Amino acid sequence: MDTALTRLVGVRHPIVQTGMGWVAGPRLVxxxxxxxxxGILASATMTLDQxxxxxxxVGSRTDAPFGVNLRADAGDAGDRVRIIIDEGVRVASFALAPSRALITELKDAGLVVIPSVGARRHAEKVAAWGADAVIVQGGEGGGHTGEVATTVLLPQVVDAVSIPVVAAGGFHDGRGLVAALAFGAAGVAMGTRFLLTSDSTVPDAVKARYLAATVKDVTVTTAVDGLPHRMLRTDLVNSLEKSGRTGILAHAVRRAAGFRKISGLSWPAMIRDGLAMKHGRDLSWSQMLLAANTPMLLRSAMVDGRTDLGVMSSGQVAGVVDDLPSCAELVDRVMAxxxxxxxxxxxLRAVR
Incomplete structure (x- = not known):
């Protein structure tokens, strides 16, 4: 299937596997x-050497194009950009809108720049700054998400920008791909659906929790990190929602300290990242601390398999997914x- 996305990045099919922290590692990508x-490699939870x-x-496992997802507000974003440039990565993806300077640096080096956005105005901004395409995620998507459904947000963005638009949030099969194309998108991006494959390194017990979930078991909460976050509802989520502010913050401090040890970041570096995270958002200092807690909560589930101690980001599609195909089987099925x-x-047209 030939679309503006396949032509732009050089892949055979207009499907993107999103850069999920602790999940989108070399094997899945x-x-x-x-x-x-x-495939898009998630770098936010990696050190520079990692x-x-x-x-x-990834380069040793495939000759096909792939991308790396970056945090534009990270204090070492410039160092990460230089690594992917030096290593010949084809695509740079961003969870938040990158600066004009970062986009220019990447484009000058020959990379394709595809930020992810959740609002029309953000798509317009990055398009004006030179982004090559944009991934737009509606409220059905997993992780930090907005309130506007994909079916409403997607056509808004398609009408607002002239660059290729990739649709995310609620996609898991070929019918969804065709629907996205009908709205004017150049392809679809899927996170939860790729998490639930046999190539994903997420522990089997965690995958089983996803497969057992119904649509109603996927919720949006602000209790984990102070921002709207779509995930599976678990006893831990219920407990955090019922906890007082003091208990939640004490939990967050312990988790943030654990992430500092694993990531190799110093406390000053984490504070700088926190300030960058706070910039442009209506976050209190307590919410900022909670946000620093998220990587460790995700790691507990996605790496350690501790669904009792961690959280499981999830799109609503978890409620309709019931198998674990390989990535090859999944992509072939979606295209068929x-x-x-x-x-x-x-x-239908022929009948008329």
Whole structure:
């Protein structure tokens, strides 16, 4: 299937595997790339050395294009940009809108820049700064999310910018891909659906929790880090929502200290990142501390398998996913379903 996305990044299929922290590692990314979709490596939870090693590992597993997701507000964002430039990465993805300077630096080095946004005005801003495409996530998507549904947000963004738009939030099959194309998107991005594959390194027990979830088991809460965060509802989430501010903050401090040890960041560096996170948002200092807590809560589940101690970011599609195909099987299935859907639509025209 030939779209503006496949032409832009050089993949066979208009499907993107999103850069999920602790989940989108070399194995998942390379499997996605070999399946003909665009795999994106999550770098926010890696040290600089780990990022370089991970990029090289993906390169050793595939000759296909892949991307790296970066945190634009990280204090070492410039160092990470230089690593992916030096290592010949094809695509730079951002969870937050990057600065004009970062976009220019990456584009001058020949990379394709694809920020993720959750509002039309943010898409307009990065497009004006030179972004090559944009991933727009509606409220159905996992992780930090907004309130506007994909079916409302997507056409707004498509009408507002002239660059390719990739639709995220609520996609898991070929019917969704065709729907996104009908709205004017150039492809779809999926996170939870790729998390739930046999190539994902997420522990089996955690995958089982996702597979057992219904649509109603996926909720949005601000109790974890002070920001709207879509995840599976668990006893831990219920407990955090019922805890007083003092208890939550004490929990956050312990988790933030653990992340500092794993990441190698100093306390001053974490404070700088926190200030950057706070900039431009209506966050209190207590919310900022809670936000620093999130990586460790995610790691507890996604790496250690401790669903009792960690949280599980999730799109609403977890409630309709019931199997664990390989990335190759998933991509082939999505494309086959898309072709069948397109044929069905053509038959409707033929009848008329």
């Amino acid at each position: 390379s499997a996605t790339a070999n399946a003909g979709a665009l 990022l370089r090693d991970a990029v090289r590992e 379903e898309a072709e069948e859907t397109l044929k069905s639509l053509e038959l």
